[in-house]
Structure formats: structure tokens, C-alpha cells
Amino acid sequence: MIYQGKQKIWSDYQKEIPDNHWFYVRSCIRQSFFPASEHYFLKICRDLLDRDIYESAHHTTCGGIAYHCDTIPQETAMTIVARQFALMTEAGYENLVTSCITSFGNYTEILETWREFPELEARVREHLWKSCRREFRKPVYLAHASDLVYKLRDEIAARARFSLVDKETGEPLKIVEHIGCHYSKMFPHKGVGGAEYPCVLSGMAEAWGGKVIDYPERRHCCGFGFRQYLVKANRGYSMSNTYKKFESMEPYHPDVIITNCPGCPFFLDRWQYVISEQEGKTYGPDGHGIPVLTYEELAGLVLGFDPWDLGLQVHQVGPEPLLDKMGIPYDPSAKYNGLDRKKLMTPGLPAVLKCC
Amino acid sequence: MEKKVLYLLNMGKLFDELSKDYRFKEGFKTCINCGTCTAICPAAEFYKYDPRKILDIVQRKDDDEILALLKSETIWYCGECMSCMTRCPRKNAAGLVIMALRNLSAKLGYFTCSEKGRQLYPLTKVLTGNILKLGYCVHPDTYKYEDHPESGPVFKWVLDNKEEVYGRLGANYGRQGTGALRVIPKEDLDELQAIFDETGATERIDFVEKCSEQKAREMGMTMEEYGKYTFEHCSRGHFNDE
Structure with a gap:
């Protein structure tokens, strides 16, 4: 697309997102902690909005976490990604959409490095051929799944059964949006709104009726830090960063936090639990925390899917205050059911944080 | 005298090794030592970590100092969030330089010299x-x-x-x-x-x-x-x- 005038000035902050036909790759962390989010991404895009999203049973991890924990060489990470590109090529697709922000950053970094150093791309092609007898074309478009939901936000709004509005007061809910660092901090022109005006999540929140909070530490990292969380001895780093964010957002009384990264919703949720256990402090009203949702979970709520089918029960911070504000009905007795409504033992309760 | 000759022969070798890493090529241009990377860095606020100093050391191409970095705790403090990459006015990426340093430390076996490296x-x-x-x-x-x-x-x-x-x-x-x-x-x-x-x-x-x-x-x-x-x-x- 050719931009002119003011459009040209802002063109660095635009992102072209094709409307249809995507090859989907999953996230190791999100599958483990929020599997329903990936399930509902596909359900919403495919079944509700009639988009073609293809998944191959043969794709694997992109190796991004191992790469950012410095446990595998760069060319190993690149060749694993080249193999994913080969699967996409073999399936006849040219647009690749990732569930994971680490993957998105990894894929973006690889494509940018190859653009700058074509000899490295040639070497990786050779590695892939020698190891897997596969060849590939690079994706024409690379997007994160939140880019796609951003693109479809108005179609979702048109089908919404609930909005991000307090049903008692009629006021918009106060939304904190937290964007994963590797979405646009590394390569700003690859994200919607770049690093300065990232609107991939705020665009969704506003389209669905919410009001986005701007607070001082809005762009601060959640504190995952790869090895800084994965190694037990380092986890103070992770929690300190989350703590800094919560102290900064607390005066604005957010109703919900939405995220697009695999780690961020986990850390922003679980460190609230740990802070409450260690310090006795909670950030929501009356001993509750601030619910932390993925953008698919939020889209699912707006569209009227059952909160427990969306997986809100696997968050440590209970979502009930948010559901009540939005006027979403739910069955408390079904929260911890298993398959086919089978009754399971319920989880233990935190000492301080109220969970329902 | 012999020691000095050996030192001169080795000088720049670790820097040359670092320079082969594509993350180093991408992440290291000319650092003006403004400290923006340190100001934005979540790790610098928490750990005894200063990416500005690390880039300055690397920029001096002194192998003794680079060797000390490879054996140090400090290169393992970064969380690789890459916030530094967004803000550097000279388009450096301290996080990518750190990845190259860690890679070299692992490749040469120096990672066992530090507690964080041993992780x-x-x-x-x-x-x-x-x-x-x-x-x-x-x-x-x-x-x-x-x-x-x-x-x-x-x-x-x-x-x-x-x-x-x-x-x-x-x-x-x-x-x-x-x-x-x-x-x-x-x-x-x-x-x-x-x-x-x-x-x-x-x-x-x-x-x-x-x-x-x-x-x-x-x-x-x-x-x-x-x-x-x-x-x-x-x-x-x-x-x-x-």
C-alpha cells in the first residue's frame, strides 16, 4: 500500500494484516497454562467469522524459550523455524500467524537477520535440507494472533452479547492492557502502532466498550526474563517487576488486565497471589485481585461463551467480580468441573487472596 | 616479556570471536555511552547490572576485559526483554550483545566461573x-x-x-x-x-x-x-x- 501526506507519516505505525488464509503455530506456554485461549481463537476465527486458519499436526516448538535461555545456538533456533516455514509452504499457505509473542519475536528477528545477512539464510536452508530434506518459502505476512483479533475486532463487536461496561453504572470498565515485550519493542514497525503507540490490545478494548488506563509503568516488562523466572533462584527478578507494575496501576483501580503474551497473563496473575501471601496485599476491591485475561478470553466473554469453557477457572485470581460487573451469568458450582461435567475435587484456597 | 608477546598475540581474539556472532553484528554499532539502555532496563533496576558499561567494555576490544565479562555474573542478569533495543539512539541492542557474550561464554566453558552462569x-x-x-x-x-x-x-x-x-x-x-x-x-x-x-x-x-x-x-x-x-x-x- 502507498501512503501519502499524514498517512505517510503514520505509515510506520500501520501494519498490513491479510483478512484470511493463515497457517497457525501454537505456543508451548499458552498450551500449558491457557489452552482454551488457543481453542477459542480458532473457534472464533473459523466457526464464527468464517476464516481459514490451518494447523499442521507436525509443527513443534519454535525453540524460542530455549534460545532466549541461551541453551541452543542461534542457527539451531533458525533451523527449527525454517522447518515451520517448510510445513507452511507444503500446506500451500503464505501467511503465518503465531499464538506466542516469543515466537513472533523470534520469527521476526530471524526474517530481519536473513534480510540483512542473506548468507546466513542460505546456510540455514542447507542445514534444513541436510537434517530434514525440506525446503521452504518465507512467509509473505507474519502476524501475531492478537493482530488478527485486532483486525476482526469490529466483527466481534457486531456479534457481542456483552460489553466492557459496568451494568450497574453504565460506565466503561477500566482496562489495563499489557503488551508482551517481544511484540514490538525489538522491531517496532512489525507491530500495530509500533513501540510508541501500540494499539493492538487497546483497539480491542475500546471496540468492545472499555476505557483504557494509561499509567506510568504501562510499558514495563512483566518480568518473565526467561532464565529469570525459569530458574527458582532468580524469581525475585520476575516478581519485583510485576510488583512495580501493580503499584503503578493501583491508583487507577483497573477492572481487568488484558495481555497478548504467553508469560504475562501467568505472571501478572500468579505474582498477585504470591504478593498477597507474602505481604498480605491485594490489588482488587475487598480482598480480590485484578483479573488478568488473554485477549481471546476477553473476546469470548464479550461474545457470550461460558466463562468456564473459556478456562477462567485456571487463573488464580478469580474472575467473578468482572463477570458480575459485565452482567455475565455463570454457574459457580460448575467452575471446577472436568470433562462432561464430572465433579472434581476443588483446588485449595489461598490464605489471603479471595478467589470467588 | 614472553607474557606480553602472548598477550599482544591474543589481543582482540575474543572480540573477533564475538564479531562473528550475527546478534553482535546486529546489536553492536557505535555506542555513545549515553546510558539510555541502563535507564530503561528492568534488570539494571534489580541487579548490579549496567548494560552501558558492558557495551563500553566490548567497544574497547580489550580481551582481558572481555574475558572477565565471559566469566562474570553480570552477563547473566539480563532478562532479554529487549527494551534497550527500542530506545537506543544509535540502534544498538545491548540485549543482543549480551546473547552473543553468553553464547561465547557457553562455547568456551567460562559459564561455570559464575553462579548465574552455572544455571x-x-x-x-x-x-x-x-x-x-x-x-x-x-x-x-x-x-x-x-x-x-x-x-x-x-x-x-x-x-x-x-x-x-x-x-x-x-x-x-x-x-x-x-x-x-x-x-x-x-x-x-x-x-x-x-x-x-x-x-x-x-x-x-x-x-x-x-x-x-x-x-x-x-x-x-x-x-x-x-x-x-x-x-x-x-x-x-x-x-x-x-
Whole structure:
């Protein structure tokens, strides 16, 4: 697309997102902690909005976490990604959409490095051929799944059964949006709104009726830090960063936090639990925390899917205050059911944080 | 005199090695020492870590100083969030330089000289083990609640009821086909192993293990004790307020 005038000035902050036909790759962390989010991404895009999203049973991890924990060489990470590109090529697709922000950053970094150093791309092609007898074309478009939901936000709004509005007061809910660092901090022109005006999540929140909070530490990292969380001895780093964010957002009384990264919703949720256990402090009203949702979970709520089918029960911070504000009905007795409504033992309760 | 000749012969060799790393080529231009990277860095606020100083050291191309970095704690403090990359007015990326330094430290075996560097052993064991055995970096089957009490009682409940909970949430846990947590077919795991063999990852895993075994012997520990110790132990002196 050719931009002119003011459009040209802002063109660095635009992102072209094709409307249809995507090859989907999953996230190791999100599958483990929020599997329903990936399930509902596909359900919403495919079944509700009639988009073609293809998944191959043969794709694997992109190796991004191992790469950012410095446990595998760069060319190993690149060749694993080249193999994913080969699967996409073999399936006849040219647009690749990732569930994971680490993957998105990894894929973006690889494509940018190859653009700058074509000899490295040639070497990786050779590695892939020698190891897997596969060849590939690079994706024409690379997007994160939140880019796609951003693109479809108005179609979702048109089908919404609930909005991000307090049903008692009629006021918009106060939304904190937290964007994963590797979405646009590394390569700003690859994200919607770049690093300065990232609107991939705020665009969704506003389209669905919410009001986005701007607070001082809005762009601060959640504190995952790869090895800084994965190694037990380092986890103070992770929690300190989350703590800094919560102290900064607390005066604005957010109703919900939405995220697009695999780690961020986990850390922003679980460190609230740990802070409450260690310090006795909670950030929501009356001993509750601030619910932390993925953008698919939020889209699912707006569209009227059952909160427990969306997986809100696997968050440590209970979502009930948010559901009540939005006027979403739910069955408390079904929260911890298993398959086919089978009754399971319920989880233990935190000492301080109220969970329902 | 002989020492000095040797020093001069070696001078710049580590810098040359670093310069071969594409992350170094991408992340290191000319640093003007403005300190913006340090100001924005989440790790610098927490640890005794100053990316500005690290880039300045590297820029001086002094191998003795680079060697000290490769053996240091400080290169392991970065969280690789890459906030520095956004803000540098000269388009450097301290985080990418750190990745190149860590890679060289691992490649030359200097990582065992520091407490934080030694953590490469449990990280390598778990993450590369998960990739080669399961096809994922992280997977609930190898996620131990006792190592992650912060995951809360709700995740203990998930782990205790994996088939029921993952099944209810639309995952394809433990089965063939597409979907979350599906079993990655053996032929795909074989391809990952072949990629590891071809691109130097297998060699790296073996080398990290060998260096770690040697360090464990020096510390009088079995490998099991060493793995647990490096995963859990944090000495005083890493943090800004200590």
C-alpha cells in the first residue's frame, strides 16, 4: 500500500494484516497454562467469522524459550523455524500467524537477520535440507494472533452479547492492557502502532466498550526474563517487576488486565497471589485481585461463551467480580468441573487472596 | 616479556570471536555511552547490572576485559526483554550483545566461573530435554509443582487433574492429531534431533554437561546435587540493595 501526506507519516505505525488464509503455530506456554485461549481463537476465527486458519499436526516448538535461555545456538533456533516455514509452504499457505509473542519475536528477528545477512539464510536452508530434506518459502505476512483479533475486532463487536461496561453504572470498565515485550519493542514497525503507540490490545478494548488506563509503568516488562523466572533462584527478578507494575496501576483501580503474551497473563496473575501471601496485599476491591485475561478470553466473554469453557477457572485470581460487573451469568458450582461435567475435587484456597 | 608477546598475540581474539556472532553484528554499532539502555532496563533496576558499561567494555576490544565479562555474573542478569533495543539512539541492542557474550561464554566453558552462569546446566537439561523428548519447550508433564509453588493451588489442581481439565478446555492432551498439548509424532521429534545434530546444539548440550560435571567435582557435589543447587541457590551480592 502507498501512503501519502499524514498517512505517510503514520505509515510506520500501520501494519498490513491479510483478512484470511493463515497457517497457525501454537505456543508451548499458552498450551500449558491457557489452552482454551488457543481453542477459542480458532473457534472464533473459523466457526464464527468464517476464516481459514490451518494447523499442521507436525509443527513443534519454535525453540524460542530455549534460545532466549541461551541453551541452543542461534542457527539451531533458525533451523527449527525454517522447518515451520517448510510445513507452511507444503500446506500451500503464505501467511503465518503465531499464538506466542516469543515466537513472533523470534520469527521476526530471524526474517530481519536473513534480510540483512542473506548468507546466513542460505546456510540455514542447507542445514534444513541436510537434517530434514525440506525446503521452504518465507512467509509473505507474519502476524501475531492478537493482530488478527485486532483486525476482526469490529466483527466481534457486531456479534457481542456483552460489553466492557459496568451494568450497574453504565460506565466503561477500566482496562489495563499489557503488551508482551517481544511484540514490538525489538522491531517496532512489525507491530500495530509500533513501540510508541501500540494499539493492538487497546483497539480491542475500546471496540468492545472499555476505557483504557494509561499509567506510568504501562510499558514495563512483566518480568518473565526467561532464565529469570525459569530458574527458582532468580524469581525475585520476575516478581519485583510485576510488583512495580501493580503499584503503578493501583491508583487507577483497573477492572481487568488484558495481555497478548504467553508469560504475562501467568505472571501478572500468579505474582498477585504470591504478593498477597507474602505481604498480605491485594490489588482488587475487598480482598480480590485484578483479573488478568488473554485477549481471546476477553473476546469470548464479550461474545457470550461460558466463562468456564473459556478456562477462567485456571487463573488464580478469580474472575467473578468482572463477570458480575459485565452482567455475565455463570454457574459457580460448575467452575471446577472436568470433562462432561464430572465433579472434581476443588483446588485449595489461598490464605489471603479471595478467589470467588 | 614472553607474557606480553602472548598477550599482544591474543589481543582482540575474543572480540573477533564475538564479531562473528550475527546478534553482535546486529546489536553492536557505535555506542555513545549515553546510558539510555541502563535507564530503561528492568534488570539494571534489580541487579548490579549496567548494560552501558558492558557495551563500553566490548567497544574497547580489550580481551582481558572481555574475558572477565565471559566469566562474570553480570552477563547473566539480563532478562532479554529487549527494551534497550527500542530506545537506543544509535540502534544498538545491548540485549543482543549480551546473547552473543553468553553464547561465547557457553562455547568456551567460562559459564561455570559464575553462579548465574552455572544455571545454564539445569536450564539446558530441562529445556533441550523437553524439546527433544516432547517437541515443546514447556510442558505440564515435566512441570513440577514443588519447583513452582508460585503457580498456586489452582495449578496444582490442574496438574492433579490434567486429562479432565485439559480435556474440558479443548486441548488434545496426550493424543495424536492437531490441537493444544497433542503428542508430537516421533518422525517430527527425529527431525528436531537431526536439526540439533546438524546445527551444533547436540555438541553444545554435551559440552555444557561436561563442563558442569567438572565444576560439580570441584564443588564436591554429585550431578543431582549440583543441578538442585544451581537451580535453587542464590548467594548474597547480586542485587542493587545488597
